[in-house]
Amino acid sequence: MDISESVLEMYEDILKNISNKNNVETSLSSSIEEIFNPGVEQEEYKKNNNDNNEELNNNGNSYIYENSNMNQSNDKDHDVELHGYNKHHQTRINIFEMMNTSTSEISTWDLSDDTSAINLVAFNLDSYTMSNKLVEGKSYEFGYLSIRTVDNMYKKLSHEYQLLVNNATNVREISMSYNYEMKYNFTDLNEIETLPFNSIIDVQVTVLRDYGITAGNTNGNSWMRRELHVGQNGVNIKLTLWNEQAKVISTSVIQKSLKIKYVKIDYFNGLRTLVSMGNTRLTIASTSEKISYHLIHANPSILFQNTTTLRIFMKTIIHSLLLSIIQHKCTTFNINLTVLECASTSNLINQLVPFVNTLRKHCNRCNTSIPFVSIADIAYLLVQNKTNQWTLAIDTNVYSKNQQLRLFESVKYGKNNPLVLSTKFPFHSEIKYSYSNLLKKSLIIFMEHDIIPKIYLKDKNFVVDLYSISNPINTLS
Ligand SMILES: [Zn+2]
Structure with a gap:
């Protein structure tokens, strides 16, 4: 095995989640923003179509989002409405949240790509079959979805439209380069008075009073409710958290700042x-x-x-990554350092700090020797700490001899920081793992007869030793 190859393999493993191997088909798909780019005739369309939105059938006011159907359509409104996106017949969307409503007749999911978020609704049998297919956090490509406007009363996202599953809809799981990150679009509390009821907004507020959780039962449905009084710059408002949301934060929230995404404006x-x-x-x-x-x-x-070898290896990799930024030249970045200036990682960090934001913004097409990794990606190795000083995103102190290992769900003494499975980068992109399986994966295990090649450090070189061969086969300076 060639060491440089194995390094590349490691990188591919690490970066698997952000590499996109499905670029080829992108032209067939549309982004959420493309679908919901409102047309001029939208008002007219809404007038005709928003009256029976939440019915338990999807035949009436929706249309199949597909090219050939559109050409056959005699309905003027639909033709006009689809102007601008009738070239596409599939939409590829990343699911970041799965929220099944309580009835078996309707299921709703929040879907997201890097442009926007939208609800997907399925009824009856479709609701059942889709629920078995879609897993939160995974990416899917949907074909032949229907779209329709959504009445304000039933909005769960701020979009004017929602997607519907129909008889022709197909879905397949894909891997996608896009990783969902929660982005907030905060509305100030003093703007709420001017917004329509049922608007869906994001807010950041301070909790002034917590009236606690009450529970009850209405018509056989049990419910739970937590009443809070929240404020922002002297403006106060009542916030009601229902059911699961009431229990999300188990500790006291008084005087704490809450970030809330997708909350509805109601009146009482x-x-x-x-x-x-x-x-x-x-x-x-x-x-x-x-x-x-x-x-x-x-x-x-x-x-x-x-671990000592691993630490030196990590430091070498980090140094060479930062060096690759320094050595690359493009229209927005062009600096020259002496060999001596390039010798220490801390000096490379100091030299790069003034350019971090430029590199992240403009160097996403500046390639490196590592597949799928741009100079802009590497610039994310530098981050600001609590005191706003620039430092490495990778903590190399953990690669020390006496470092204690962290087990799954273990917490440091006096802290509340359990080691949990990442939803963004789970093992093999699987969200669901058994407790014992996760515990095993977090263990450092003694392997008696392992057959895995080892990296040794010998005379300042990394040496790969194959299990069956005692002679080193390759070196890297
Ligand atoms: Zn560049």
């Missing part, structure tokens, strides 16, 4: 209030919170002799 006793929905996202906002990602190479093709 003549006053505007905010109410949660099934897909509302609620988090305690904290600027000092630190998240560490632990990379676990669960099925290694190569192992390291010991």
Whole structure:
């Protein structure tokens, strides 16, 4: 095995989730933004179509989102409405959230790509079959979906449209380069008075009072409710969290800042209030919170002799990555350093700091020797710490002799920071793993008769030793 090849393999493993192998078919698909680019005739269309949105059938006011159907259509409105996107017949969407409503007749999912988010609705048998196919966090390509406008009353996202599953709809799982990241579009509390009821907004508020959780039962349906009084710059409003949302934060929330995504503007006793929905996202906002990602190479093709070798290897890799930025030249980046100036990683960081944002923004097409990795990607190796100083995103201190290992769900003494499975980068892109399986994967295990090649450090060179061959076969300076 060639060492440089194995390094590349490691990188491919690490970066598998952001490499896109399905580019070829992109031209067939449309982004959510493309679909919902409103046309001039939209008002007229809405007038004709928004009256029976939440019915348990999808035959009436929707149309098949497909080219040939459009050509055969005699309906003027539909023809006009589809102007601009009738070239596409498939839409490829990344699912970031799966929110099944309680009835078996309707299922709703929030779908997202890098342009926007939209609801997907399925009824009756479609609801059942789709629920078995779609898994939160995975990416899918949908073909032959229908689209329709959505009445404000039933909105769960701020979009004017929603997607519908119909008899012709097909779906297949794909791998996609896009990783969903929660983005907020905050509305100020003082703007709420001017917004229509049932608007879906994001807010960041401070909790002033917490009236606690009440539970009840209405017509055989049990419910749970948590009433909060929240404020922002002197403007106060009531916030009601329903059911699961009431329990999301188990600790006291008084005086804490909450970030809330997809909350609905409602009214009670003549006053505007905010109410949660099934897909509302609620988090305690904290600027000092630190998240560490632990990379676990669960099925290694190569192992390291010991942690010291691994640390030197990591430092070498980081140094060479930063060097690749320094050495690349393009229209927005062109600096020259002496060999001596390039020698230390800390000096490379100092030299790169003024350019970090430029590199991230403009160098996404500046290639490196690593497939799928651009100079802009590497620029994300540099991050700001709590005191706004630039540092490495990778903590090399963990590669030390006396480093304690973290087990799945273990918490550091006196802290509340369990090691949990990442939803963004789960093992083999699987979200569902058994507890014991996850625990095993987080263990460092002694392997008696392992047959995996090892990387050793010998005379300042990394040496790969194949299990059956005692002679080193390749070196890397
Ligand atoms: Zn560049």
